Ligand SMILES: O=C(O)CCC(=O)C(=O)O
């Protein structure tokens with residue numbers, strides 16, 4: 001599946017592009033199935049705290065987030081919520097930031113793409129022995145209000161030891177500098193994970209009862225070190241778990257929808273119990289050695 005050049009690019013830079021991993025037709029099918037999910041979703045009756053005006057706001061957000069590990073949950077764009085009424089200021093289809101985190105197990109179209117033969121080959125080519133998918137997201141990056149994703153390493157959120165994690169990010173629409181494509185610091189995958197996002201072990205005592213906390217150093221990255229990776233609908237970007245990447249706010253008139261899922265090595269690597277993401281069922285394997 002991958003050429004020697006692609007594999008070398010991945011080792012050197014921490015990411016690689018696979019052109020047309022899925023067809024335009026597949027892109028449309030995925031977009032159509034999220035449209036149907038949103039049709040069925042009633043934001044007013046979703047426990048998502050964005051709409052709750054009572055209780056501990058921070059805790060209900062965290063609870064909603066934690067519970068989304070094995071569900072299909074909806075997260076709003078901040079720009080789609082009226083600060084006074086806490087109600088959505090636009091049609092729900094144009095107010096969603098992302099849907100997660102179990103599309104790969106619960107939605108047939110997404111499942112098909114996530115466990116496809118092409119995905120299997122990519123993962124094999126990158127030397128995974130017992131790879132499993134731990135999470136998935138459909139990110140909208142809505143026209144005009146699509147929020148930026150700050151620079152990060154995926155290993156900060158999904159940590160295993162020794163660290164062996166990668167993301168497969170698939171553009172469902174053309175991703176350009178204008179509508180918020182991914183940017184990378186080439187070579188940054190050689191850096192260890194400096195900061196982690198974990199379940200708070202001392203929730204009662206510290207951090208005002210926060211359920212989730214960052215530990216470790218906060219890294220400052222220089223915008224000059226990032227290179228944009230523009231791709232066409234159907235193209236995929238494979239992301240090394242230590243590669244520093246980000247995406248900018250989308251102020252353009254076009255959305256930038258993508259489907260992304262993360263793969264962890266289960267062979268001789270231990271998934272951290274501190275990670276925010278804990279599922280009731282074991283992570284589904286892509287293949288067994
Ligand atoms: O799509 C984005 O803007 C960010 C996605 C991301 O960080 C990931 O897939 O790991």
Ligand SMILES: [Fe+2]
Nearest residue numbers: 152153154245
């Ligand atoms: Fe990421």
